[in-house]
Amino acid sequence: MENLKIEGTDRAPEVDFNFENNTFALRGESYPEDITAFYGSVLDKLDEHLSSQNGATIRFDFELIYFNSSTAKVLMGLFETLDEAAENGNEVLITWTFEADDDNMEEMGEEFSEDLEHAKFEMKSIEE
Amino acid sequence: MLAEETYKFRNYLQEQGIIFCYSGYMTEEVLSGIGNAIKRKLELEHTDRQTAKGVFSIFVEQVQNVIRYSAEREGGEVEDDPAEIRYGVLTVGRKDDQYFVACGNLINNHDVDRLKKSLKQIKELDKEGLRALYKETLKGETPEGSKGAGVGFIDIARRATNGFDYDFMDMDDDRSYFCLKAFV
Numbered sequence: 001m002e003n004l005k006i007e008g009t010d011r012a013p014e015v016d017f018n019f020e021n022n023t024f025a026l027r028g029e030s031y032p033e034d035i036t037a038f039y040g041s042v043l044d045k046l047d048e049h050l051s052s053q054n055g056a057t058i059r060f061d062f063e064l065i066y067f068n069s070s071t072a073k074v075l076m077g078l079f080e081t082l083d084e085a086a087e088n089g090n091e092v093l094i095t096w097t098f099e100a101d102d103d104n105m106e107e108m109g110e111e112f113s114e115d116l117e118h119a120k121f122e123m124k125s126i127e128e
Numbered sequence: 129m130l131a132e133e134t135y136k137f138r139n140y141l142q143e144q145g146i147i148f149c150y151s152g153y154m155t156e157e158v159l160s161g162i163g164n165a166i167k168r169k170l171e172l173e174h175t176d177r178q179t180a181k182g183v184f185s186i187f188v189e190q191v192q193n194v195i196r197y198s199a200e201r202e203g204g205e206v207e208d209d210p211a212e213i214r215y216g217v218l219t220v221g222r223k224d225d226q227y228f229v230a231c232g233n234l235i236n237n238h239d240v241d242r243l244k245k246s247l248k249q250i251k252e253l254d255k256e257g258l259r260a261l262y263k264e265t266l267k268g269e270t271p272e273g274s275k276g277a278g279v280g281f282i283d284i285a286r287r288a289t290n291g292f293d294y295d296f297m298d299m300d301d302d303r304s305y306f307c308l309k310a311f312v
Contacts, residue, residue, distance in 0.1 A: 010160065010164070011160065031188050033156040033160075034156075066181060066184070066185065068185070068188050068189065068192065068283075069189060069278075069279040069280045069282075069283040070192070070279075072266055072279065072283070073266050073279065076263075076266040076267060099177075101177065101178060102177075102178060102181070103178070104178070104181070104182075104286070104287065107259070111259065111262070111263055114263075
């Protein structure tokens with residue numbers, strides 16, 4: 001699948017999906033005007049790709065500064081998708097980067113990762 | 129006369145601590161514009177970054193509630209009409225060392241009970257309870273009866289470090305007025 005790179009805007013995150021290397025990242029702010037229009041096709045491509053993988057090493061980096069509640073729903077689904085990929089014989093590492101003083105973002109990372117059964121998860125705090 | 133009237137209105141807003149006030153049809157463009165101005169104002173005031181994030185998040189959830197759910201609207205006769213616009217009143221301000229974000233809009237009477245019930249539930253929950261309900265709602269596992277506890281309201285409650293108030297007012301047979309004010 002062709003790699004996918006979408007530049008971030010004020011309201012939508014940078015999407016950096018390298019299907020060849022199995023490295024994926026979302027960076028920046030996420031409160032897009034139309035949540036389905038933004039995430040729909042991007043995540044469909046990811047789903048399709050992940051379901052074709054077996055024995056692969058997959059890495060997903062979340063480097064989000066702010067997201068709204070509609071995005072939170074999308075992220076919850078994305079964590080489930082990644083855990084499924086790990087269940088299906090892939091090695092999956094998810095990283096969650098947050099600003100050191102951002103308790104809310106830290107808690108969100110903890111909450112999303114609580115239900116992971118197969119994927120590995122790492123939290124990374126950075127100073128602003 | 130014109131200046132005097134407008135100046136009085138301005139003073140009234142300032143007495144309430146209001147920094148931003150928008151009354152009208154809300155769109156995603158309005159959200160972007162006001163949102164950027166709020167960010168800039170909070171930066172200029174050297175507001176603590178996490179406080180600023182809280183204010184901004186609550187602002188986004190409140191405005192998106194109006195855009196999606198206000199019962200006062202133009203257009204929208206067909207489902208998902210892209211031309212549809214909905215009306216609400218938003219204020220952002222600071223009083224007694226707290227920031228607040230308040231928003232009011234009309235709602236349909238048949239939504240009042242459901243909304244009252246879920247807001248009452250959210251208000252009574254502690255931090256852990258909010259966290260659990262937030263997650264249940266995200267996963268679509270909301271138990272029957274608390275349906276409609278929109279994830280947006282739970283998010284507001286979690287970020288409103290100094291709590292929130294809400295109120296309903298009867299209007300007529302069809303509609304009521306709803307307002308929610310959150311404090312950070």
